[in-house]
Amino acid sequence: EVQLVESGGVVVQPGGSLRLSCAASGFTFDDYAMHWVRQAPGKGLEWVSLISWDGGSTYYADSVKGRFTISRDNSKNSLYLQMNSLRAEDTALYYCAKGSTGSGGSTLDYWGQGTLVTVSS
């Protein structure tokens, strides 16, 4: 059974930093691309970032480019999102999602339960 468990969400002040983690199990982690998707309270889904199976390619939404960094550790079956220069508009539930292939262009076939990030003073 595929499981994705996010952690690291907290309340942080504007301008602060945070690192989210996602622990994966139930599939061969290093065969698949991984994504972060966020959902602001009461709003729709917003794609944040993608990392290829080997970490060699990364892509970001314009709204986070230059502030967020996605990474993975295939030896630990883990995905990360380093979030810097946080803004109020980054407040959201952050989901970790598995891609259906090793790179971009795929669907998101499994999702975690999300971790809540609140940016507020």
Added chain:
Amino acid sequence: SYELTQPPSVSVSPGQTASITCSGDKLGDKYACWYQQKPGQSPVLVIYQDSKRPSGIPERFSGSNSGNTATLTISGTQAMDEADYYCQAWDSSSLVFGTGTKVTVL
């Protein structure tokens, strides 16, 4: 940037057919997929590659994609299908979600 537009809401009676559209420039040239999200839950993939159903998704869910519009159809809609639905496609190495449609089963 690429945009996918959905109607904010669709209402349907139990047992009837619900159709949810997703519009984007030349969307038919890309693969579209659909996610269902019930209140307080994570999204679930219900259609991928325009019209394929993942294992475990009921046959009443179907999809199509042509021209500028992708469509998710729910035949014989049940109360359990009441949820938000999001379309999704890729454009220039960016994943794009639609604006979302709330399906209400009256």
